[in-house]
Amino acid sequence: MDQTKTSREVICQDALTWLQEFSETSNHSFLGSLPDISEFPGYSLEKWSEWFQSTAELILSRTSPEGVSIFFQSDIKLENLWVDKAYIIQKAAEKLGHKLIWHKIFCRVPAGHITFGRPAYSHMLCFSKTVIPDLTKSTADVIPDLGDKTWVRGMGLEASLVASHFVLNQTTTKFLVNPFCGEGSVLAAANYVGLNAIGIERSPKRAEKARLLRVADDGKSWLSA
Numbered sequence: 001m002d003q004t005k006t007s008r009e010v011i012c013q014d015a016l017t018w019l020q021e022f023s024e025t026s027n028h029s030f031l032g033s034l035p036d037i038s039e040f041p042g043y044s045l046e047k048w049s050e051w052f053q054s055t056a057e058l059i060l061s062r063t064s065p066e067g068v069s070i071f072f073q074s075d076i077k078l079e080n081l082w083v084d085k086a087y088i089i090q091k092a093a094e095k096l097g098h099k100l101i102w103h104k105i106f107c108r109v110p111a112g113h114i115t116f117g118r119p120a121y122s123h124m125l126c127f128s129k130t131v132i133p134d135l136t137k138s139t140a141d142v143i144p145d146l147g148d149k150t151w152v153r154g155m156g157l158e159a160s161l162v163a164s165h166f167v168l169n170q171t172t173t174k175f176l177v178n179p180f181c182g183e184g185s186v187l188a189a190a191n192y193v194g195l196n197a198i199g200i201e202r203s204p205k206r207a208e209k210a211r212l213l214r215v216a217d218d219g220k221s222w223l224s225a
Contacts, residue, residue, distance in 0.1 A: 011199070026066065028067055029070070030070065031178050063128075068101070101133055103123065139165075163186065177200075192215035
């Protein structure tokens with residue numbers, strides 16, 4: 001894939017401010033990976049859960065009718081309680097009338113291994129008001145490896161490509177928008193498969209990395225420029 005034929009815009013701004021100002025238009029799908037409670041010092045679980053759900057609602061509300069909203073999230077254990085982020089997102093989607101069209105599990109460590117603090121898997125959920133997936137193009141529901149990550153909070157290469165390929169092959173949208181884009185894994189994967197990409201990241205350092213990140217021609221590794 002010639003990645004130079006696609007566009008990428010990285011906006012160094014608070015993602016919530018950008019989302020609130022963005023007027024939903026045609027041709028846009030979204031991929032959200034929302035910040036964990038660990039990034040909100042002083043927030044109670046209840047306050048963070050409210051923020052998390054309202055932000056998911058905002059992303060869903062800005063997605064084009066013919067597009068999809070994809071969320072990639074890892075659950076946490078907090079004070080010995082399990083926090084199911086997929087459940088919170090599904091509450092947001094149900095409130096706005098978006099239907100769950102698929103739910104995939106990505107293994108963070110090989111199956112059968114015990115982990116502490118964070119579960120051994122991540123969720124990827126896809127919602128839409130109008131898109132009906134072509135079942136002849138179905139892909140695996142359980143993926144054994146996230147793929148290489150550029151940083152500890154980044155999406156793996158395999159996860160980024162799975163989401164990007166679905167948007168390309170099963171929607172008519174040509175832009176994939178990634179609030180909280182970090183170092184740009186989703187943006188690079190979107191460009192690699194032939195989609196235009198828009199990322200929002202408030203950290204200037206990460207935003208600059210997001211502008212430069214590329215997927216290698218073999219689709220198996222990252223290039224920083």
